[in-house]
Amino acid sequence: MGLFDSLRKMFAAPEPEVGPAPAASSPPAPAHGVDYDDERVPTPARKKIETILAALGEVGKMMDREQVQAVSRTEIELMRDEHLPKLVKSYIDIPAAHRAEIFRKTGKSASFILEESLDTMKARIDEIARNQAQHDLDAFSSNAAFISRRYSDGDPFR
Numbered sequence: 001m002g003l004f005d006s007l008r009k010m011f012a013a014p015e016p017e018v019g020p021a022p023a024a025s026s027p028p029a030p031a032h033g034v035d036y037d038d039e040r041v042p043t044p045a046r047k048k049i050e051t052i053l054a055a056l057g058e059v060g061k062m063m064d065r066e067q068v069q070a071v072s073r074t075e076i077e078l079m080r081d082e083h084l085p086k087l088v089k090s091y092i093d094i095p096a097a098h099r100a101e102i103f104r105k106t107g108k109s110a111s112f113i114l115e116e117s118l119d120t121m122k123a124r125i126d127e128i129a130r131n132q133a134q135h136d137l138d139a140f141s142s143n144a145a146f147i148s149r150r151y152s153d154g155d156p157f158r
Helices: 003-011 043-065 070-094 098-106 109-150
Strands: none
Touching: 003 098, 043 070, 043 109, 098 109
């Protein structure tokens, strides 16, 4: 074994150990153990949750394409991983016999408040998506204006 072979072995990354293939991973557990399809969640709320989860996925994809403020990215992650699951879990955890207490205190049913909260969350996601889309629109407009200026026949200073 030559000097270069010895040096290469000393500084090379260790060889990966060959072992049994990893078992197929099971799908990740829902955040906070929440099943969004739980029958205790009213059907209109389940539909809103589905819409919210889809919107969060779309906004996440938009953010992956662009440089996005950490604040917006963190807000989306918190909505998906903390706020939405905690909201739904807290609704599910209310014993059905005691849901009327919420109406007596607020004048609104628990399911109404749940749906209202989901609407508020969806509105914020839509706002973040609009802001992100505006970045894309601005970039497109800027590039189109550049091309127009650069390649138009009437510009003598090209």
